Amino acid sequence: MSGLLSSSIARKFAMALSALFLIFFLLMHVSINLLSIFSEDAFNVASHFMGTNPLIQFLMQPILIIGVVFHFVMGFILELKNRKAVGVHKYVKNNGAANSTWMSRNMIYSGLAILLFIVIHFLDFWIPELKYKYVEVLPEEPTRYYHEMVEKFHNPIKVGVYVVAFVFLALHLLHGFMSAFQSMGLNNKYTKTFERCAKAYSIVIPGLFIFIAIFHYFNQ
Amino acid sequence: MMNLTLKIWRQKDANDKGQMVDYKVTDISEHMSFLEMMDVLNEQLVNSGDQPVAFDHDCREGICGMCSLYINGEAHGPDRGITTCQLHMRMFNDGDTITIEPWRASAFPVIKDLIVDRMSFERIQQAGGFISVNTSGNTQDANAIPISKHAADEAMDAAACIGCGACVATCKNSSAMLFVGAKVSQYALLPQGQVEAADRVKNMVEQMDLEGFGNCTNTGACEIECPKGISLENIARMNREFLSASLKG
Ligand code: SF4
Numbered sequence: 001m002s003g004l005l006s007s008s009i010a011r012k013f014a015m016a017l018s019a020l021f022l023i024f025f026l027l028m029h030v031s032i033n034l035l036s037i038f039s040e041d042a043f044n045v046a047s048h049f050m051g052t053n054p055l056i057q058f059l060m061q062p063i064l065i066i067g068v069v070f071h072f073v074m075g076f077i078l079e080l081k082n083r084k085a086v087g088v089h090k091y092v093k094n095n096g097a098a099n100s101t102w103m104s105r106n107m108i109y110s111g112l113a114i115l116l117f118i119v120i121h122f123l124d125f126w127i128p129e130l131k132y133k134y135v136e137v138l139p140e141e142p143t144r145y146y147h148e149m150v151e152k153f154h155n156p157i158k159v160g161v162y163v164v165a166f167v168f169l170a171l172h173l174l175h176g177f178m179s180a181f182q183s184m185g186l187n188n189k190y191t192k193t194f195e196r197c198a199k200a201y202s203i204v205i206p207g208l209f210i211f212i213a214i215f216h217y218f219n220q
Numbered sequence: 221m222m223n224l225t226l227k228i229w230r231q232k233d234a235n236d237k238g239q240m241v242d243y244k245v246t247d248i249s250e251h252m253s254f255l256e257m258m259d260v261l262n263e264q265l266v267n268s269g270d271q272p273v274a275f276d277h278d279c280r281e282g283i284c285g286m287c288s289l290y291i292n293g294e295a296h297g298p299d300r301g302i303t304t305c306q307l308h309m310r311m312f313n314d315g316d317t318i319t320i321e322p323w324r325a326s327a328f329p330v331i332k333d334l335i336v337d338r339m340s341f342e343r344i345q346q347a348g349g350f351i352s353v354n355t356s357g358n359t360q361d362a363n364a365i366p367i368s369k370h371a372a373d374e375a376m377d378a379a380a381c382i383g384c385g386a387c388v389a390t391c392k393n394s395s396a397m398l399f400v401g402a403k404v405s406q407y408a409l410l411p412q413g414q415v416e417a418a419d420r421v422k423n424m425v426e427q428m429d430l431e432g433f434g435n436c437t438n439t440g441a442c443e444i445e446c447p448k449g450i451s452l453e454n455i456a457r458m459n460r461e462f463l464s465a466s467l468k469g
């Protein structure tokens with residue numbers, strides 16, 4: 001990462017931009033998932049559209065993947081650089097809780113948990129979907145999505161993993177959302193209001209994902 | 221009066237491996253400052269023919285930024301808005317064990333015991349933490365330039381930074397952004413500083429990165445531990461200044 005991303009502030013900015021993009025993506029994702037609670041048909045229509053629209057498939061999807069990969073790779077690069085900056089000598093006694101939140105000090109771990117989940121999620125949802133569409137080239141079945149999804153949520157282990165992953169996402173967002181604004185240089189009289197909105201978002205969005213999973217589990 | 225156990229980092233010189241050593245001090249008055257307690261310990265060590273513990277200090281009234289010390293896991297100890305020289309023994313209790321360590325960061329190597337080399341801060345300052353004034357004999361009176369009260373206040377708050385390095389010491393990433401943010405802001409907010417603002421922020425950030433300070437992840441620990449209450453707003457301002465200066469080329 002040379003050139004544009006060679007300075008610490010530019011890296012922070014890039015990290016924040018990719019974060020805000022992913023935060024926006026979460027909103028879209030949860031909106032579609034929510035449809036599954038209200039109407040099987042609506043969920044199928046939305047999923048079919050997302051799954052077959054060329055603009056989404058061949059433009060938005062690659063951008064999303066680049067965004068996800070960039071955010072993770074940059075996160076690891078920053079973590080390694082920061083570990084180097086701290087050096088080999090660590091404090092014998094360090095009272096981090098006195099001046100910062102657990103979330104802010106453990107972004108790399110909540111991030112790793114989310115990465116793990118994304119890998120599982122890809123294997124579980126995305127790869128079969130790609131296989132269906134592009135490898136086996138099975139006929140389009142605009143009504144298959146709802147059942148495919150509900151089926152997955154009937155497995156208690158999957159639901160458990162899902163819930164834990166979204167708790168980590170909430171923890172990650174609780175620090176990350178506001179942190180992105182600060183990195184982009186936004187810190188002014190509206191900061192407190194922003195902070196409240198960001199906190200609400202960080203709890204409500206993962207909460208909805210969890211609710212949807214549990215809803216389908218009990219709605220067998 | 222208090223009897224205390226001190227766990228102190230001892231290191232002969234920059235190349236020594238160093239280790240924590242336990243000491244006992246007795247009859248410490250709660251009216252003493254923390255550094256006076258350290259003086260008592262050192263007197264004790266000198267009298268018994270041992271090497272005194274080396275630690276930085278100068279003004280002992282919270283204005284020079286020389287004193288440091290990571291006390292019980294916190295930069296400048298458990299109190300807020302103060303330097304180590306302003307820390308009082310009344311913050312501790314009889315029988316306490318107090319852990320005393322030097323600032324830890326790659327860019328602040330230990331020279332001896334509790335003293336670290338903070339020249340990296342000086343080099344950042346030299347990279348741009350000033351305004352160029354040509355003393356041609358007809359220099360304009362600074363008061364002739366109108367400055368809003370708000371800008372003057374904010375610049376003054378940023379200028380309160382004493383360069384102690386507690387922000388770096390407390391940061392989990394050893395980032396120097398609060399310090400550099402304060403130094404960039406104190407000039408960027410004033411007309412005299414704005415002339416060189418773009419070069420200043422680029423050069424200071426470049427030097428900060430060269431020195432091996434880490435990347436800020438906005439934990440906010442620095443703001444809480446800073447003895448001068450330097451606000452995180454200064455980091456956001458530096459980010460803005462840097463991004464717009466970089467875009468302008
Ligand atoms: S910003 Fe605060 S903690 Fe950092 S060097 Fe300045 S006075 Fe010390």
Ligand code: FES
Nearest residue numbers: 278280285287305
């Ligand atoms: S000795 Fe000067 S600030 Fe503490």
